[in-house]
Amino acid sequence: MCGGVSHVYVHGLNLGHASGIRIKSAQGRGGYVKDIYVSYVFLRNVKTAIVFTDLYGEHPDSLYNPNALPHIHKIYTQNVQGNNITMAGNFQGLSGYPFHDIFLTNITMNVTFTKIVWNCSYVTEHSESVSPSPCEELAQNKSQSSSPV
Secondary structure (H helix, E strand, O other): OOOOEEEEEEEEEEEEOOOOEEEEOEOOOOOEEEEEEEEEEEEEOOOEEEEEEOEOOOOOOOOOOOOOOOEEEEEEEEEEEEEEEOEEEEEEOEOOEOEEEEEEEEEEEEEOOOOOOEEEEOEEEEEEEEEOOOOHHHOOOOOOOOOOO
């Protein structure tokens, strides 16, 4: 992702023994990921259910601009169920350039024993009806609208 990805609709996934919902980028990629709508997903036997990271760290060659920052925003994830999940979510934005307008609604996961259920750094916005309860950064409920999906 170095140009941009937008207006993606994901609906009705059934994932097992694989990665969950994942958006990945890195400093030096630039571009954007926005207007992403994910709904009605069932996960089973997944290590991390939802991963958004700007710390992916891979680049196609050495000619990238290390100052190019990815812009991750307006991501709507709703109606997700998970069984035998090791970690509910891992959100890793960049210092000074956090993920924003991230919406989690109606998400229920059966998380197996783990020390960290949610990991969040440099992400803000809204969650509603999420179990187990998300990290503080996602539980702020700043927005009135939970999802246009």
